[in-house]
Amino acid sequence: xxxxxxxxxxxxxxxxxxxxxxxxxxxxxxxxxxxxxxxxxxxxxxxxxxxxxxxxxxxxxxxxxxxxxxxxxxxxxxxxxxxxxxxxxxxxxxxxxxxxxxxxxxxxxxxxxxxxxxxxxxxxxxxxxxxxxxxxxxxxxxxxxxxxxxxxxxxxxxxxxxxxxxxxxxxxxxxxxxxxxxxxxxxxxxxxxxxxxxxxxxxxxxxxxxxxxxxxxxxxxxxxxxxxxxxxxxxxxxxxxxxxxxxxxxxxxxxxxxxxxxxxxxxxxxxxxxxxxxxxxxxxxxxxxxxxxxxxxxxxxxxxxxxxxxxxxxxxxxxxxxxxxxxxxxxxx
Amino acid sequence: xxxxxxxxxxxxxxxxxxxxxxxxxxxxxxxxxxxxxxxxxxxxxxxxxxxxxxxxxxxxxxxxxxxxxxxxxxxxxxxxxxxxxxxxxxxxxxxxxxxxxxxxxxxxxxxxxxxxxxxxxxxxxxxxxxxxxxxxxxxxxxxxxxxxxxxxxxxxxxxxxxxxxxxxxxxxxxxxxxxxxxxxxxxxxxxxxxxxxxxxxxxxxxxxxxxxxxxxxxxxxxxxxxxxxxxxxxxxxxxxxxxxxxxxxxxxxxxxxxxxxxxxxxxxxx
Ligand code: SF4
Ligand code: SF4
Ligand code: SF4
Numbered sequence: 001x002x003x004x005x006x007x008x009x010x011x012x013x014x015x016x017x018x019x020x021x022x023x024x025x026x027x028x029x030x031x032x033x034x035x036x037x038x039x040x041x042x043x044x045x046x047x048x049x050x051x052x053x054x055x056x057x058x059x060x061x062x063x064x065x066x067x068x069x070x071x072x073x074x075x076x077x078x079x080x081x082x083x084x085x086x087x088x089x090x091x092x093x094x095x096x097x098x099x100x101x102x103x104x105x106x107x108x109x110x111x112x113x114x115x116x117x118x119x120x121x122x123x124x125x126x127x128x129x130x131x132x133x134x135x136x137x138x139x140x141x142x143x144x145x146x147x148x149x150x151x152x153x154x155x156x157x158x159x160x161x162x163x164x165x166x167x168x169x170x171x172x173x174x175x176x177x178x179x180x181x182x183x184x185x186x187x188x189x190x191x192x193x194x195x196x197x198x199x200x201x202x203x204x205x206x207x208x209x210x211x212x213x214x215x216x217x218x219x220x221x222x223x224x225x226x227x228x229x230x231x232x233x234x235x236x237x238x239x240x241x242x243x244x245x246x247x248x249x250x251x252x253x254x255x256x257x258x259x260x261x262x263x264x265x266x267x268x269x270x271x272x273x274x275x276x277x278x279x280x281x282x283x284x285x286x287x288x289x290x291x292x293x294x295x296x297x298x299x300x301x302x303x304x305x306x307x308x309x310x311x312x313x314x315x316x317x318x319x320x321x322x323x324x325x326x327x328x329x330x331x332x333x
Numbered sequence: 334x335x336x337x338x339x340x341x342x343x344x345x346x347x348x349x350x351x352x353x354x355x356x357x358x359x360x361x362x363x364x365x366x367x368x369x370x371x372x373x374x375x376x377x378x379x380x381x382x383x384x385x386x387x388x389x390x391x392x393x394x395x396x397x398x399x400x401x402x403x404x405x406x407x408x409x410x411x412x413x414x415x416x417x418x419x420x421x422x423x424x425x426x427x428x429x430x431x432x433x434x435x436x437x438x439x440x441x442x443x444x445x446x447x448x449x450x451x452x453x454x455x456x457x458x459x460x461x462x463x464x465x466x467x468x469x470x471x472x473x474x475x476x477x478x479x480x481x482x483x484x485x486x487x488x489x490x491x492x493x494x495x496x497x498x499x500x501x502x503x504x505x506x507x508x509x510x511x512x513x514x515x516x517x518x519x520x521x522x523x524x525x526x527x528x529x530x531x532x533x534x535x536x537x538x539x540x541x542x543x544x545x546x547x548x549x550x551x552x553x554x555x556x557x558x559x560x561x562x563x564x565x566x567x568x569x570x571x572x573x574x575x576x577x578x579x580x581x582x583x584x585x586x587x588x589x590x591x592x593x594x595x596x597x598x599x600x601x602x603x
Contacts, residue, residue, distance in 0.1 A: 033453065194579055195568070195577070196581060197534075215585025215586035222589070
């Protein structure tokens with residue numbers, strides 16, 4: 001049994017449990033009413049459109065608050081308190097959750113993250129050749145996209161809608177293109193979210209992007225690691241608070257590392273910066289999902305670690321690297 | 334000829350809607366709408382005034398707040414005006430009237446914006462409000478809406494016990510009465526019709542009203558209760574195409590496979 005006990009194995013168990021909770025949780029743990037959800041501000045893509053979800057992501061309240069509340073600062077319909085209270089509560093909840101688990105919401109709990117990784121496993125088993133890593137240039141080109149999505153589709157367009165400068169379809173534009181909306185609703189047997197709307201060009205455009213993106217994400221996930229995560233607006237939102245996160249990726253490596261780059265190859269988000277030498281530094285990157293693969297695949301004792309507050313909870317070692325590599329070879333066949 | 338017949342059928346059902354039973358309907362007058370706008374918490378264009386239709390006998394009305402506290406309401410003829418809401422969440426509007434041998438009641442829910450009470454809506458729906466009651470199981474999600482062509486569960490309840498094998502009668506303004514029978518747990522699955530005329534693409538469509546009626550006789554007393562709520566056309570029947578949606582997803586998938594082939598031929602990354 002110990003042979004298979006790795007961080008990834010543990011992560012799969014946690015992810016599967018979380019998937020059931022976040023996609024089907026309302027059938028057992030909560031109810032389908034908003035008021036009964038766990039936090040209503042999860043920093044991962046558990047979806048409010050899924051009527052059986054145990055909780056839902058922070059992006060939907062953020063978009064609605066921009067549209068209906070924060071916008072009143074500009075239209076003068078209500079006081080400052082009323083305009084900002086909801087957003088303050090959502091942001092404070094996110095900050096608190098990030099303090100506790102930091103970006104592990106992605107690597108360990110997000111239903112869409114797990115879905116993409118599962119599709120990737122299917123791709124491997126189907127014998128599809130996996131793209132090992134994207135090039136540095138490609139990664140650098142893709143990285144800003146998530147910030148644009150966060151700024152425009154989560155904050156600015158909904159705000160402009162509330163002010164009256166954009167049509168209603170721009171009130172929650174990220175939800176309108178979000179692949180988790182389609183994936184989780186299909187997972188609970190609800191076919192209603194896969195559609196093309198004819199209610200106006202904005203609606204048509206957003207619904208078309210949503211469906212194309214959903215199909216594209218599945219096909220890409222068969223051979224590229226976590227394709228949607230690379231443009232997911234949850235990452236920038238988490239990043240606003242990652243400095244206070246108790247859980248973090250710490251590197252203490254110098255000469256060992258030169259020419260190794262095992263961690264970079266292992267990283268599903270292609271964060272090449274983790275290969276740089278560092279002295280006891282918090283290297284949790286914006287794109288990091290705290291999956292722990294870099295720790296597992298680092299062959300040097302004590303170079304890569306997960307720390308929680310002052311405590312080291314996981315650290316790289318020759319021994320665990322050997323075990324992990326063996327399993328990886330077996331899995332890839 | 335067909336149209337004349339249709340008009341006749343529609344005309345009669347329009348006429349017969351809610352005949353003889355006590356039920357709640359929103360009062361669309363300007364005063365009600367102005368009050369809702371001034372109170373805040375209501376949706377755009379909603380009214381804070383409700384009318385109890387077919388009101389007779391010694392009637393009372395009350396509001397159950399999201400935290401389950403009670404607030405008596407005063408009838409002005411057959412209408413009540415809601416007070417400004419202090420919290421967000423579901424409210425239940427209850428009317429009861431008694432005359433010799435008859436107990437009539439009506440329940441309606443509304444969902445208002447605001448800081449939520451720390452009480453689950455499941456407790457509000459489960460709370461006994463009238464002797465005979467139709468309990469939505471569940472209600473639509475907060476700020477969502479009942480929608481045509483969708484199926485919802487309702488439990489027939491008499492003094493805290495489910496009534497099995499009893500008919501729940503559904504009426505809308507445009508469709509004649511339809512009967513749904515409760516199962517062993519007292520629950521009936523009710524599919525709302527998507528019977529809207531002149532639907533325009535998008536959000537501009539006004540909701541219509543549906544009415545569920547349940548009757549029960551015990552100890553020589555006839556009980557009748559109703560449940561009335563607004564419902565809306567189903568976008569997927571009118572201006573959204575699921576077939577095209579599936580086709581677009583398939584196209585996206587093929588695009589991804591094309592990129593796979595390109596990556597295999599030594600092209601640039603994904
Ligand atoms: S559609 Fe996406 S962003 Fe919107 S609530 Fe669902 S998971 Fe969150
Ligand atoms: S980055 Fe990936 S894992 Fe994180 S919330 Fe987005 S989809 Fe989920
Ligand atoms: S840096 Fe490490 S923990 Fe973060 S995503 Fe990459 S492999 Fe996972």
